[in-house]
Amino acid sequence: MKINNYVKVSSVKEAYSILEGSSKATIIAGGAWLRLTPAEIDEAVDLSGLGLDSIDVNDGFVEIGSMATLRQVEKSDIVKSLCNGIVCDAAEKIMGVTVRNIATIGGTISGKYGFSDLITPLMVLDTELEFHERGRVSLVEFMDETAKIRDILLKIRIPMKEGRGWFETIKITAIDFPILNAAVTRIDGKTKIAVGSRPYKAVLAEMAMAYVDTCGKHDADCAERAAMTAIAEIKFGSNSRGSANYRKQLCEALVKRGLREVMS
Amino acid sequence: MKIKLKVNGENKVFDVKADEYLLDTLRKNNYVSVRRGCDNTSCGVCTVLINGNPAASCSYLSCKADGKEITTVEGIPEEAAKIAGFFGREGADQCGFCNPSMALTVYAMKKELVNPTDDDIRSYLVGNLCRCSGYQGQHRAIKAYLEVE
Numbered sequence: 001m002k003i004n005n006y007v008k009v010s011s012v013k014e015a016y017s018i019l020e021g022s023s024k025a026t027i028i029a030g031g032a033w034l035r036l037t038p039a040e041i042d043e044a045v046d047l048s049g050l051g052l053d054s055i056d057v058n059d060g061f062v063e064i065g066s067m068a069t070l071r072q073v074e075k076s077d078i079v080k081s082l083c084n085g086i087v088c089d090a091a092e093k094i095m096g097v098t099v100r101n102i103a104t105i106g107g108t109i110s111g112k113y114g115f116s117d118l119i120t121p122l123m124v125l126d127t128e129l130e131f132h133e134r135g136r137v138s139l140v141e142f143m144d145e146t147a148k149i150r151d152i153l154l155k156i157r158i159p160m161k162e163g164r165g166w167f168e169t170i171k172i173t174a175i176d177f178p179i180l181n182a183a184v185t186r187i188d189g190k191t192k193i194a195v196g197s198r199p200y201k202a203v204l205a206e207m208a209m210a211y212v213d214t215c216g217k218h219d220a221d222c223a224e225r226a227a228m229t230a231i232a233e234i235k236f237g238s239n240s241r242g243s244a245n246y247r248k249q250l251c252e253a254l255v256k257r258g259l260r261e262v263m264s
Numbered sequence: 265m266k267i268k269l270k271v272n273g274e275n276k277v278f279d280v281k282a283d284e285y286l287l288d289t290l291r292k293n294n295y296v297s298v299r300r301g302c303d304n305t306s307c308g309v310c311t312v313l314i315n316g317n318p319a320a321s322c323s324y325l326s327c328k329a330d331g332k333e334i335t336t337v338e339g340i341p342e343e344a345a346k347i348a349g350f351f352g353r354e355g356a357d358q359c360g361f362c363n364p365s366m367a368l369t370v371y372a373m374k375k376e377l378v379n380p381t382d383d384d385i386r387s388y389l390v391g392n393l394c395r396c397s398g399y400q401g402q403h404r405a406i407k408a409y410l411e412v413e
Contacts, residue, residue: 001283002283003281003282003283003325004282005282006265006282006325006327008327008330028325028328031323031324031325031328032305032320032323032324033323034323034325035303035304035323041283044282044283044325044327046327046328048328071317092387095305095306095390095391096308096320096389096390096391096392097318097369097372097388097390097391098305098308098311098318098319098320098369098391098392099305099320099323099391101314101317101318101319102305102319102320102323102324174390175306175390175391175393
């Protein structure tokens with residue numbers, strides 16, 4: 001990784017104009033994963049002076065500033081109040097405190113990292129993202145897009161709804177990237193299931209979700225069938241942490257476990 | 265570019281490159297208790313306190329640290345000596361390479377957590393690896409340190 005110039009901006013507008021001016025300009029967020037970036041960065045844009053690190057409640061949404069660190073997210077009582085605190089559960093399992101004090105939620109989301117433990121629970125909470133230029137977009141839609149982001153993520157907005165949630169991540173060691181993670185929620189009678197680190201980026205198990213919501217009885221059989229549906233519809237891959245087949249078996253177990261938790 | 269840091273209470277100005285990491289800036293300015301290990305955030309031996317929070321200096325750009333307070337283990341001599349005493353008594357020392365980072369993280373934990381459980385302690389230290397001790401001696405030493413005051 002090589003950075004030619006470092007700019008600590010004084011406004012979002014300034015940051016955006018730098019991005020517009022150079023295809024090699026990049027928002028660096030926390031910078032914790034910068035070493036994973038092989039590309040040369042012409043202008044590294046630092047947003048840390050813009051006050052984008054607050055966590056508040058506004059208009060029925062929990063709003064997390066994109067520069068809030070994972071540690072801030074993990075410790076926030078506001079975020080903990082959402083669906084059994086699954087976002088906090090996920091955040092506290094990411095590497096160690098020394099990394100979580102650096103990495104930001106905005107950097108994690110913007111990178112669309114396949115290994116992210118945080119994106120998976122956010123996907124089952126109907127999370128939306130607020131960008132400087134584009135405005136608001138759902139996280140699911142954003143994750144689906146392949147175009148490189150040339151905008152500035154300002155806020156992560158999570159609707160404050162009552163519901164049950166569950167998250168689990170499987171790792172070889174606590175400081176490794178996950179082999180697989182899964183999150184399940186049940187909010188307003190609707191079930192959401194997301195699976196991440198497949199090792200590809202997280203996705204919703206749409207068919208399994210539809211199956212659960214049409215299930216007459218939310219019992220062990222329903223969870224079993226939904227898990228089978230999830231592994232049939234989701235694509236898994238192999239890497240040094242686990243084979244596609246191993247991930248498939250983990251996914252079946254996790255989805256079943258998650259459904260049992262949120263349906264009980 | 266020039267950055268201003270307050271290192272262990274002293275105001276300093278350093279000339280750094282745009283892609284220089286805080287670990288390199290500190291080490292080349294003789295703060296050598298800050299160790300280089302994995303260089304990719306996995307081991308924790310490069311831990312320093314940035315505005316009081318433990319952070320991996322190997323992955324924190326020096327430019328980003330401009331204006332911040334940095335504490336290395338030399339900045340907490342009394343607490344470091346206390347922690348070292350507990351480590352010695354519990355046989356938690358072997359090569360000592362991770363001790364400065366461990367001391368800083370334990371010091372930060374003491375300030376941040378109230379009556380931490382065994383799991384809280386283990387969870388807080390998950391990013392600070394020790395290749396020698398097996399952690400049991402350290403865990404006993406840390407518990408003793410946290411309960412002393």
